[in-house]
Amino acid sequence: MSEATAPVQRGARLSRSARRAQLLVAARDVFAAQGYHAAAMDDIAEKAGVSKPVLYQHFPGKLELYRALLTTYADELVGRVQSAISRTADNRERVHAAVAAYFDFVAGEGHAYRLVFESDLRGEPEAAAVVDGALTRCIDAVADVVTTDAGLDAPRARLLAVGLVGLSQVAAQYWLDSDQSVPRDEAVNLMSALAWRGLAGFPLIHD
Secondary structure (H helix, E strand, O other): OOOOOOOOOOOOOOOHHHHHHHHHHHHHHHHHHHOOOOOOHHHHHHHHOOOHHHHHHHOOOHHHHHHHHHHHHHHHHHHHHHHHHHOOOOHHHHHHHHHHHHHHHHOOHHHOHHHHHOOOOOOOHHHHHHHHHHHHHHHHHHHHHHHHHHOOOHHHHHHHHHHHHHHHHHHHHHHHHOOOOOOHHHHHHHHHHHHHHHHOOOOOOOO
């Protein structure tokens, strides 16, 4: 049983870091189900099995809690993409791994991806900055590889990187919301093949 689904005993004694992690899991579930504006701190405390004073000891308000949660999952997405690109020098495998990173992220527990891709708080500057920063870091990771291996200048490499990131994100979201009628591995293969056939047209100049 995972941390996200394990039953919580009210009043259980946890370390501060463990309690914070527990509260973030509860908040993730509530925000993903209700959205930021409809969710209440009462709901999150109840979901976590703690009193509201305990919740406020860790997070002074709903906005601070949401930002912490958003940052956690935005960083997770960036880490997945960066790891996917760095663990191989084969560009075809890099494309496949980058696409797979998005599919794995959207299929993660608790629909955490909705906090990053479908946040109803994008009008709040600090929340928007977290999401935009994650997108920028993913694009940077891909653009660096394209610039090095295809010999393109920075603006053109970045445009290709935006295309790959956008394709991966939108396709992964659609796949999840369409009841996953195409098996995950097949969906990743289809989208990475589409992306690779475009990127493969650029000559490899860096070995």
